[in-house]
Amino acid sequence: MHIELTEMMRCPERHAEGHLVLSTGEMRGRMVRSGLLACPACGREYPVVRGIVKFSGGGMRDAGGVTPDARTHPVEPESLQALLDLGGPGGYVVLLGAATRHAVGLAGLMGGIHFVGVNAPSDLEELPALSLLDCQTMIPLRQTVARAVVVGADSLGVEWLADARRVVLPGRRVVIESDQIPAPAGLTSLAREKGLFVGERR
Numbered sequence: 481m482h483i484e485l486t487e488m489m490r491c492p493e494r495h496a497e498g499h500l501v502l503s504t505g506e507m508r509g510r511m512v513r514s515g516l517l518a519c520p521a522c523g524r525e526y527p528v529v530r531g532i533v534k535f536s537g538g539g540m541r542d543a544g545g546v547t548p549d550a551r552t553h554p555v556e557p558e559s560l561q562a563l564l565d566l567g568g569p570g571g572y573v574v575l576l577g578a579a580t581r582h583a584v585g586l587a588g589l590m591g592g593i594h595f596v597g598v599n600a601p602s603d604l605e606e607l608p609a610l611s612l613l614d615c616q617t618m619i620p621l622r623q624t625v626a627r628a629v630v631v632g633a634d635s636l637g638v639e640w641l642a643d644a645r646r647v648v649l650p651g652r653r654v655v656i657e658s659d660q661i662p663a664p665a666g667l668t669s670l671a672r673e674k675g676l677f678v679g680e681r682r
């Protein structure tokens with residue numbers, strides 16, 4: 481995980497948002513390869529293992545998705561970039577589940593943006609432009625910290641969609657890898673095309 485991401489993360493336990501405290505172990509440039517995140521509110525601790533933050537939490541949320549291989553419309557990075565409508569560099573883009581596979585393609589097109597993969601497929605590794613967080617109960621980020629969110633086809637449960645809306649900035653976009661789902665609460669539907677739903681946070 482990128483060290484500056486610490487400020488954007490929250491404890492996944494059901495208490496008010498608060499900052500986590502990072503103790504770093506091994507660093508590689510600005511990336512934390514090993515360390516420990518502690519929550520001052522509830523006392524829980526979360527390790528960073530080979531760069532991946534391992535949040536735990538009671539009860540696995542229903543993923544509510546399909547296997548990515550079932551998708552019939554793989555989206556090109558250029559198309560996804562256009563749909564995200566980000567404009568300039570800077571800030572964070574969240575990639576949920578299988579959508580983390582877009583990180584390399586998007587990073588090649590969009591310099592200066594840091595990507596945050598949540599519950600990435602296990603064969604993916606962190607990159608200077610990609611932090612990885614594992615958490616089965618929520619997107620462990622504070623509200624309104626993301627310039628955009630891409631929700632993978634394996635993460636279509638209503639709670640994940642509500643979380644995508646929670647972390648994205650008002651007026652910014654959530655792209656969902658399904659054109660079959662109803663518009664999630666709080667998102668204005670902008671488009672359904674190429675197997676994708678594109679919404680904007682109200």
Ligand SMILES: [Zn+2]
Nearest residue numbers: 491493519522
């Ligand atoms: Zn906590």
